[in-house]
Amino acid sequence: METKCCLVFDVGKTNQKYFVFNTENKILKREKVTIPKVLDEDGHMAENIEGIVTWLRESFDLIMASNEFKIDKVNFSGFGATLVHLDEKKEVVTPSDLTSSVLYGFSPKSFSNSSSDFFRSLTAIPICSIFLITIQI
DSSP, X not given: OOEEEEEEEEEOSSOEEEEEEETTXXXXXXXXXXOOOEEOTTSOEXXXXXXXXXXXXXXXXXXHHOSSEEEEEEEEEESTTOOOEXXXXXXEEOGGGSXXXXXXXXXXXXXXXXXXXXXXXXXXXXXXXXXXXXXXX
C-alpha cells in the first residue's frame, strides 16, 4: 500500500540528499551522495550542475515509480541564494550567456572599492555579475 508522503531534496555544497517524509514527519527513506565538483570555464572549482541534475532526475523518477510512496508534495532546499538560469529549452545557461544589462540594475564594479574585501570576508560572496539574486527575481 502506498503511503502519502513529501519528497524533499537538499542540494548542499558538500552533499546532496533527499528525504521522504510521511504525514507524521517521520523519515521513511533517505539518500546522501557527494557529487564531485568540476572546473568551470574560468578554471575554478564549481558545482557539477549536470551531475546534480542527473542525480535529481534519477532520484525523483525512482521515488515516483515506487509502489511504497504516494508523493503529493516536493520541496527543495539549497545553500545560500542558489539559482540556476534556464533558457527557453530548459537548458542551463551561464551568466556569460545572459545579457547582464537586462538582468541587473546596477554595476558590480560599484563594489570594487576598498570595502569590497571586507564585504567578501563577511559574506563569502565573490564580487561578480550574478551578485544580488533578488534583482534577478
